[in-house]
Amino acid sequence: MPDIRLRIELLDTDPLVWRRVLVPEQINLHRLHEVIQAAMGWENCHLFEFECNGRYYGEPDDWSDRPIALARNAKLKTIAVRLKDNIFHYLYDFGDDWIHRIVVEATDLAETNPCPRLIDGAMACPPEDIGGIAGFEALKEAAAGRGDEHGKMLLDAEDGHFDPETLDEAEINFMLAPIQAGFRRGGRCHG
Incomplete structure (x- = not known):
């Protein structure tokens, strides 16, 4: 086949x-x-x-x-x-x-x-249940050391680490x- x-x-x-x-x-x-x-x-x-x-x-x-x-x-x-x-x-x-x-x-x-x-x-693919594209952008900002409380909360849910460039x-x-x-x-x- x-x-x-x-x-x-x-x-x-x-x-x-x-x-x-x-x-x-x-x-x-x-x-x-x-x-x-x-x-x-x-x-x-x-x-x-x-x-x-x-x-x-x-x-x-x-x-x-x-x-x-x-x-x-x-x-x-x-x-x-x-x-x-x-x-x-x-x-x-x-x-x-x-x-x-x-x-x-x-x-x-x-x-x-x-x-x-x-x-x-x-x-890297966005994690589940982060609020769509807006949540993904907030997570990436927090992972880069920038961002707001929402992004930091999302990063904390990922045990403080998320590398958006890693496949x-x-x-x-x-x-x-x-x-x-x-x-x-x-x-x-x-x-």
Whole structure:
């Protein structure tokens, strides 16, 4: 089964927080959500949705004001061939509103192992529940020795240390390992 290369960008971050990953083309959007969680450093504590050409995929809930298809039933390969400009979006945490732009950079790549896997990226991902972009900026200011009480409180919640420039590849690879185990290459793929 071929692989797909994706570039995942956390919008409105400066400098840009981004990751490049390889995933099996048969991965469904729920499993892709898990890959993004691992690659970005999120902890899978909140709702999510994908937006692809005006259609939404996620886990339907009682509060949604639009139809949402089950992410488990949507394969990335099927969606990727219908994308305008090879771009779709992923929203994580409807309170902090972490909006990600996902670019399908290449399809039909040779199968790799292990997969899914991180190829490249830059910058640390914001911690969970810090108040979106404004909280992330406050945390970075406090980590640089500047900032206000709110930023210092956020930094204290990180045990007094946060390096916004560090991409922890070892932690990402550790988080991806259980997902990789679900994709048995050689005909026994689960997606």
